[in-house]
Each structure stands twice: as structure tokens, then as C-alpha cells.
Amino acid sequence: MEQLQYIIEDKTIAYLLGTNNFTNDESAVLELVKNAYDAKAFTVTLSFFKETLVIEDDGMGMNTSDIRDKWMHVGKSEKEYDVVDARNKIRILSGSKGIGRFALARLGEKIELYSKKRGYTGIIWETDWNYSSLTEKEEIQESGTKIVISKLREKWGKKKVQDLVLFLSKTYNDTAMRITINHPEITCDIQKYFPEPQLGRNCLxxxxxxxxxxxxxxxxxxxxxxxxxxxxxxxxxxxxxxxxxxxxxxxxxxxxxxxxxxxxxxxxxxxxxxxxxxxxxxxxxxxxxxxxxxxxxxxxxxxxxxxxxxxxxxxxxxxxxxxxxxxxxxxxxxxxxxxxxxxxxxxxxxxxxxxxxxxxxxxxxxxxxxxxxxxxxxxxxxxxxxxxxxxxxxxxxxxxxxxxxxxxxxxxxxEKERADTPVFDKVVENPKLISTLSEQEAKQLVNEMKSFHKESKEAIKDKEDTEERYKYDVRILNVLATVGLKASSIAHEMRNDRNSIASNTECIIEALKEYGMWDELNSPDKTKKAYNNVPYLLKSNNEVSMKIIAFMNAMLSEIEKKQFEPKWQSIADILKRIKHSWESDYAWVVINVNMGEDVIYFISEDVLQVIADNLILNSIQQNEESNHLEINIDVKQIGEVLSFVYKDNGRGLDKKYINAPRKILEVHETTRRNGHGLGMWIVNNTAIMSGGSVEKISGEQGFTIEFTIGGAI
Incomplete structure (x- = not known):
């Protein structure tokens, strides 16, 4: 059996791994600087001439064997993790792929490489990317490598070299090797891009x-x-x-x-x-x-x-x-x-x-x-x-x-926005008084005018801040509203189907019994496999149907116009309706409302509905594997606000929130893979907009949140 090897033209390799492999000229230069660093150089100098770039380092250099067995072996690299330089400092080597040398092809058409390794004869390697040659040169005395890149593919003017200086300052993160740039219009050493941070000077x-x-x-x-x-x-x-x-x-x-x-x-x-x-x-x-x-x-x-x-x-x-x-x-x-x-x-x-x-x-x-x-x-x-x-x-x-x-x-x-302005008031009422003002009154009037000007600018800024705040809120709520309206439309279309959805399963079972099939379908040999177990499939379908009905009821009852009209109403009555709705849909959930029947408050029902629904839904979703969930809602009126303590006996907060429970109030904060992270944000946002606030959250033994609601909405 004949063993074959690919044969690739030198120019093709140069194009693929050089000209076409580096995103820009700066990256190609960086690759050659890295080679000098890996060669334990203490200085690398980049000298730009009209059509030539010379890169010279004082590293360990190469001999004939290195050129033949390593430099010319594409993809081969014997670089380990680190080396120790002549100053006894460790360097972590940057190279490993064995193709960085082709950065030369990105930069120029002709290459002359002069190198000497300590104890060996110097060498010259030359290429025009069609043919390469290697010659030993006794005249090379100093160890290191010098690369002359001629017929440059790009012009290296002042602006391009300035860009290179900035690029190298960003990309070089060490002081073990000095990088020097020589250009007819620029001469400099590369400095580290980031200075030592100084608070109040270069950062806050x-x-x-x-x-x-x-x-x-x-x-x-x-x-x-x-x-x-x-x-x-x-x-x-x-x-x-x-x-x-x-x-x-x-x-x-x-x-x-x-x-x-x-x-x-x-x-x-x-x-x-x-x-x-x-x-x-x-x-x-x-x-x-x-x-x-x-x-x-x-x-x-x-x-x-x-x-x-x-x-x-x-x-x-x-x-x-x-x-x-x-x-x-x-x-x-x-x-x-x-x-x-x-x-x-x-x-x-x-x-x-x-x-x-x-x-x-x-x-x-x-x-x-x-x-x-x-x-x-x-x-x-x-x-x-x-x-x-x-x-x-x-x-x-x-x-x-x-x-x-x-x-x-x-x-x-x-804080009080505006001080009393008696002088201004006097002048407004009688402009002729301005000519009779004392020096002290005139100064006070000037200060008051300055204060008005400042407050006017602050009012404009406050208006802009408020607009931005509500743009942000509205963006999120518009998404939820759109989803809700789509769902509501479907729920309205299915309104007349609710009775048949609820009763279909029972009707099918009764029909099967009447036709004498039910007992046979319940027999062991007919219920072995879930996919053709008719009683099991009917039961599962009925559970899904009940969820669909619960969804429809929720959509049809919670977006009616009257929900948004503020009025004096019994808080206990509203919470009892919410309790009844959730307990009807979730038999494993018990909700206890603990409060006086005499709490009458001026509020729109949607405020309580939004907060209670999101809290209860959050408890249910966090405890879906439970077969019993108990929720307690304690309410008191304290002054002008309603004070709530909401508790459940579930698994509590996720570990990531135990030490920082208020994180759950942040928008898009969730531990559920497909969760939107908006529920608790809506609770917090609604409480604040009403004039209340979230006071305390804990979640080590079940979940507890204490909050207040006002009548501002």
C-alpha cells in the first residue's frame, strides 16, 4: 500500500496562513513580536523605511537545524508552557501553533532572515514565497534574529505607525522585553496601555x-x-x-x-x-x-x-x-x-x-x-x-x-424645592417697586432669580429622567400587554366552548360504559403502555382541559374596565375573590387571608390583583413539585397605607438570593430556564407606583415578603 502526502505550493501556504489568516497588519506584526518574546529577547526593534520593515531582536536565535526542522515544518511547535530568560525570570510562551511565521507573508513579498544561535554558525534564510533558500554565514557574530521585510504590501506612514503603537501598547502586558519603534516621524518605546488606577484621576x-x-x-x-x-x-x-x-x-x-x-x-x-x-x-x-x-x-x-x-x-x-x-x-x-x-x-x-x-x-x-x-x-x-x-x-x-x-x-x-421669595412676589404684584429696592433686597431678588433659573433647569432634567423611566417601564409592560391581549382574544373566542371542554371527559367515559367498553379498557393488558392506556389518557386530557378553563377564566375576568376604576372598597372582599379563583384552579393550594373585615380603602382593584396574582403565581411555580402549598396573607391599615405580610410554606428562595434577597426584584432576574424574570419586578414596581414599597424579603423557611401599598394609582 502506497502512503501519500499532500504537496502544497509555498505561495499557497503563504497566502492561506499569512495574507489570508491575519485580520490586519498590526496583528501580523504582533505575531513577530511574540516570536521575539518567546526567543527570550530583552529588546525587539521595529524600524520602518520607505519600502522595508526591519525587525531585530537579541533573543537566542536559530541555527541551520532549527530552520530545517522547525521553521520550515508547518504546524510544528515544540514550545513548552514557559522558559527562563537570561535574567532568571519566567516567561509564559505565547506560541504553540507553528504557523505564526507566516505573518511575514501578510507584510511583504520578500523576506531575508539573519539569525545566530550561541555556539553555532549564523544563517541567512530567504524567500519570495515561491522559493526559499538557506545559507550559513560566518560573518554574523551577535546572537539574535534580524528580519528584513521588503516590497511591503502596505505603506507605513505616520498615521499607520501611530495606530500600531497604540495597538502594541494595548496588546503587550509585560515588562520583560522592550519594544522600540523607529520611523522617520516617530521614535518611541511601547508603554503599557493601562496605568495604575488612581481613583479621582483616571477612574471613579x-x-x-x-x-x-x-x-x-x-x-x-x-x-x-x-x-x-x-x-x-x-x-x-x-x-x-x-x-x-x-x-x-x-x-x-x-x-x-x-x-x-x-x-x-x-x-x-x-x-x-x-x-x-x-x-x-x-x-x-x-x-x-x-x-x-x-x-x-x-x-x-x-x-x-x-x-x-x-x-x-x-x-x-x-x-x-x-x-x-x-x-x-x-x-x-x-x-x-x-x-x-x-x-x-x-x-x-x-x-x-x-x-x-x-x-x-x-x-x-x-x-x-x-x-x-x-x-x-x-x-x-x-x-x-x-x-x-x-x-x-x-x-x-x-x-x-x-x-x-x-x-x-x-x-x-x-427636600423642600423652593424657598419663600417675598421680594420676587412684591415685584410681580407691583413692578414699579423694583426702582425702590434696597441694596440688600436687590441682592435677594438676584439670588431668587438665579434659584428659579436653576430650578427650571432641574425641572427639565427631572422631566427627561421621568420620561426615560416610564419609557423603560412601558417597553416591558407593552410586551406583557400584547401577549395578554392575544391570549384574551383567544379566550373570548373559546368562551362558548368552556362547558364542553369541562364535560367532554365525563361524557366520553359514560359513553364507553354504555357501550360496555370501559371495564375492558381498564383491564391490566389494556393499561400496560401509557400511550394506549385510554383511562390514563382521558385523565391527563381532563387535567389539561381544567388548566385551559382556568386560563380562560383568568383572561376573561382580569382585564375588564371596572378593574381599573379607583373607589372605596373592601380589601377583604377583593382578596377573598382572588383566593377563591386560585383555590378553584389549584386544589393543592390553600390561601389564608388574615385581616379585619372593616378595612375600606380607596384603590383600584387591579393594583391588588396584579400584586397578589404575581406573588401567588411565583409561589406556585417555585413549588410545582409540592402536593400541598399554604399561603398566608396578613393585612393591616397603618396610617395612609396598607401593610401586607405574604408568606408561603414552600422551599423558599434559591441559594443565590439568600444573602441578597432584594435581587429578586430586579427586572429579568430569574432561576427558571424559560422564566421572564418580570413577576417580582412587577410586584415591586406596582407597590412603588401606588406610593408604597417593599420593606423586607426572606426565604430560608418558606418565602416571606413584607410590603406596603398606597392609594397613589
Whole structure:
């Protein structure tokens, strides 16, 4: 049997693995810089001439054998995990694919490579990508490698070299090797892109994430200097300078979201390996917001531009050097566009507000696999989990900052908006008095006018904030309303079919008995297999029919116009109707309403209906495997509001919410794979819009929520 091998033309290889393999010229240059780093060089110099680029390093160089057996062997790489350089420092090698040398083909048509390995004769390797030659050269004395790339495919003018300097500063994350650029118009050394973070100078907050794959825990540390010290008096129980949160990823991440079992998720989180990230947050507040939210800085002197870079040891992965929003901050913020001061919406950081870096390791994170051209990562399950874990940490920062902003915003809602203005009132009533004002009165009038001007600007800003808030709420509610209206339309069409749906099963059973078939259909040999077990199928069909009827009844009764008309009415009567409706549909649910019959309150029925229905539905969905669920609703009128304590005896909150139960109120927050995460947000939003609030949530022994409702709606 004859053994065959592929024969590929040199120029074809150069095109496929060089010209066509690198996304841009900067990436190709970076590949050659990495080669110098892996060769233990302490300095690499890139010199640009009219039609030539010379890359020279003082690394360990190559000999004849290296060129023949390694350099010319496509796809072969003997690089290990790390090496020790001449200064006795460890370097994690960046190469492994054995194709990085073809970056030369991207840059130029002709290559001359001069190299010398200590103790060996120097060599010259030349190619025009049709033919390659190797010659030994005694005259080469210094160890290292010099590559002359001529007939450049692109012109390297000042702007293009400036772009390269920025690119290399972003992609090089080490100090072991000096990178020097020489160009007729630019001479510089490459500096690390990110300076040491300085709060109040180049960022407002730093967020450090450390993931421990053995414990499956993520540590999030926030340091902040965003708010004035005076803000502390509005932030009781909050440290406005720092926060620390430890998250258990087995609790935070739903295995089903990734088509994994719990055990599979645990294994993937372990295989992912340890990694860390550091983010730098900054914003540009308006003049009004600076005062309104007690911001310490109106502008940072050296604010870092947005963009997050992914580093694998000494170098970034080219497609993740900060240009694209690979962490999806923009998508998250568009999905949840609420302002930080929004009372119920979840604020999300924008991509232009966050700079930073994520650092992974070649060995520890080996399941994060490079694409063949090293221009990106395979977006496998481990990549998806990396993104998810980072989002968990960033969410902790978002929650921490939003709690501070919301606390400060309380002062804006309750403090007196306008001082008395007696001088202004006098002048308005009698404009002629303006000429008789004393110097003191004139100054007071000027101050009052300035105050009016400021309040006018604040009113415009408040109006814009309110509009944004309700646009956000309406977007979510419109989706729910549209779904509800479609379902209601179908329910109305089926209204006349309810009786037949409810009685069909019994009628079929009676007919089978009358025809003498029922006993035979119940015999053991006719009920062995579920798919042709007629009694079982009828029973299952009847259960589904009852659910359809329950759905129709709910749709037909809860969107009537009268539901939305506020009036004086008995709260006990409304809750009893809700209790009866749910207990009729779910025989395994018992609802106890504990309150006085004499509580009469001015409210529209839909407020109670929306809150009660969402709470009860949430209890049922969280305890679907139970055969008995008991719910207690205690109600009292305290002053101008109704106070509620809602409890169930179910399994309580998911582990991820035990230490931070208010997270369940955030929009789209859910542990159910197909859940929308809107139920508890609607409860919170409705309570706040009515003039009440959610006071307390606990979930270790069943689920408990305490809240108030007002009559503002």
C-alpha cells in the first residue's frame, strides 16, 4: 500500500496562513513580536523605511537545524508552557501553533532572515514565497534574529505607525522585553496601555474579580471615590467607599441554561480554571446631576477610554484588544436601560463607561482555546461561562452603585424645592417697586432669580429622567400587554366552548360504559403502555382541559374596565375573590387571608390583583413539585397605607438570593430556564407606583415578603 502526502505550493501556504489568516497588519506584526518574546529577547526593534520593515531582536536565535526542522515544518511547535530568560525570570510562551511565521507573508513579498544561535554558525534564510533558500554565514557574530521585510504590501506612514503603537501598547502586558519603534516621524518605546488606577484621576471606581475554580467562587472587590463624604448621611448601612461580595457560581448559574446537568456545570467550572479581571469605571455627569447625586467629580483629569482587553499571559488575544464590546456591556444596557436612580429598574453599565482587562493563563485556562490564527477564541461552553462569571461580578458592582444612587436620590424627592421669595412676589404684584429696592433686597431678588433659573433647569432634567423611566417601564409592560391581549382574544373566542371542554371527559367515559367498553379498557393488558392506556389518557386530557378553563377564566375576568376604576372598597372582599379563583384552579393550594373585615380603602382593584396574582403565581411555580402549598396573607391599615405580610410554606428562595434577597426584584432576574424574570419586578414596581414599597424579603423557611401599598394609582 502506497502512503501519500499532500504537496502544497509555498505561495499557497503563504497566502492561506499569512495574507489570508491575519485580520490586519498590526496583528501580523504582533505575531513577530511574540516570536521575539518567546526567543527570550530583552529588546525587539521595529524600524520602518520607505519600502522595508526591519525587525531585530537579541533573543537566542536559530541555527541551520532549527530552520530545517522547525521553521520550515508547518504546524510544528515544540514550545513548552514557559522558559527562563537570561535574567532568571519566567516567561509564559505565547506560541504553540507553528504557523505564526507566516505573518511575514501578510507584510511583504520578500523576506531575508539573519539569525545566530550561541555556539553555532549564523544563517541567512530567504524567500519570495515561491522559493526559499538557506545559507550559513560566518560573518554574523551577535546572537539574535534580524528580519528584513521588503516590497511591503502596505505603506507605513505616520498615521499607520501611530495606530500600531497604540495597538502594541494595548496588546503587550509585560515588562520583560522592550519594544522600540523607529520611523522617520516617530521614535518611541511601547508603554503599557493601562496605568495604575488612581481613583479621582483616571477612574471613579475599580472593580476587581478573582475566580477560584476549586471552590467555584467569585470574589468581587469594589473601591470607589465617586461620591462626596456628605452622601454618607443618606446611605445608612452602605459603605460608599468600598464593597466586597463573594458569589457561589453553582448557585448563581443555572446548569440548564447551558444544557448541562448540575454535575456537568460543576466540572466545567472546575475545568475553566482560575482567572482575574480588573475594571475601571467612570462617567461624565451633567452639572445638575453633580449636585443632585452628590458626585465628587464633574470631570476626571485623565479618564480612561472605554474598552476591555483579554490577556493570555504577556499578550492579548488580537480580536479582544478593546475595540469590540466582546463582554456584551452594550447589549446588557440596551436590554435594561434604566437610570441608576430608577426605583425598580436594574441599571447596567454602558460599554463606554468601563475600561479594564481580563487575565487568563495558557495552562490554567487551557479549555479557552485559541482559533488557529490566534486572532480569537473558540466560543465554546468555557468561553460562555467566562463571560457569565464576569457578568455576575459586574452585576454586584452595578447593584452596589445603584443602591447608593437610590439612597441619595431620596433627598431630591423629599427636600423642600423652593424657598419663600417675598421680594420676587412684591415685584410681580407691583413692578414699579423694583426702582425702590434696597441694596440688600436687590441682592435677594438676584439670588431668587438665579434659584428659579436653576430650578427650571432641574425641572427639565427631572422631566427627561421621568420620561426615560416610564419609557423603560412601558417597553416591558407593552410586551406583557400584547401577549395578554392575544391570549384574551383567544379566550373570548373559546368562551362558548368552556362547558364542553369541562364535560367532554365525563361524557366520553359514560359513553364507553354504555357501550360496555370501559371495564375492558381498564383491564391490566389494556393499561400496560401509557400511550394506549385510554383511562390514563382521558385523565391527563381532563387535567389539561381544567388548566385551559382556568386560563380562560383568568383572561376573561382580569382585564375588564371596572378593574381599573379607583373607589372605596373592601380589601377583604377583593382578596377573598382572588383566593377563591386560585383555590378553584389549584386544589393543592390553600390561601389564608388574615385581616379585619372593616378595612375600606380607596384603590383600584387591579393594583391588588396584579400584586397578589404575581406573588401567588411565583409561589406556585417555585413549588410545582409540592402536593400541598399554604399561603398566608396578613393585612393591616397603618396610617395612609396598607401593610401586607405574604408568606408561603414552600422551599423558599434559591441559594443565590439568600444573602441578597432584594435581587429578586430586579427586572429579568430569574432561576427558571424559560422564566421572564418580570413577576417580582412587577410586584415591586406596582407597590412603588401606588406610593408604597417593599420593606423586607426572606426565604430560608418558606418565602416571606413584607410590603406596603398606597392609594397613589
Amino acid at each position: 471606581s475599580t472593580i476587581e474579580l478573582i475566580y477560584d475554580s476549586s471552590s467555584k467562587k467569585l470574589s468581587t472587590t469594589v473601591l470607589s471615590d465617586e461620591f462626596l463624604d456628605e452622601a454618607k448621611k443618606y446611605c445608612e448601612g452602605l459603605n460608599i467607599k468600598q464593597a466586597y461580595v463573594e458569589s457561589n457560581l453553582l448557585d448563581e448559574i443555572e446548569a440548564s441554561e447551558y444544557d448541562l446537568t448540575k454535575e456537568g456545570l460543576q466540572l466545567c467550572l472546575e475545568n475553566l480554571g482560575d482567572f482575574s479581571a480588573q475594571f475601571y469605571f467612570s462617567i461624565k455627569p451633567t452639572t445638575i446631576d453633580v449636585e443632585k447625586f452628590m458626585y465628587k467629580y464633574a470631570k476626571l483629569p485623565e479618564a480612561l477610554p472605554g474598552g476591555v482587553i483579554l490577556y493570555r499571559n504577556a499578550f492579548s488575544i488580537s480580536s479582544y484588544e478593546g475595540k469590540k464590546d466582546w463582554l456584551g456591556f452594550g447589549k446588557r444596557s440596551r436590554k435594561s436601560p434604566a437610570a441608576a436612580s430608577h426605583p425598580t429598574g436594574a441599571w447596567r453599565v454602558r460599554e463606554n463607561q468601563m475600561a479594564g482587562k481580563v487575565e487568563i493563563d495558557k495552562k490554567n485556562n487551557s479549555f479557552l482555546v485559541d482559533l488557529s490564527n490566534r486572532q480569537g477564541l473558540e466560543e465554546n461552553i468555557y468561553y460562555q461561562l467566562l463571560i457569565k462569571i464576569i457578568h455576575v461580578g459586574v452585576s454586584e458592582f452595578e447593584r452596589y452603585r445603584q443602591n447608593i444612587v437610590r439612597s441619595i436620590n431620596v433627598k431630591n424627592e423629599f
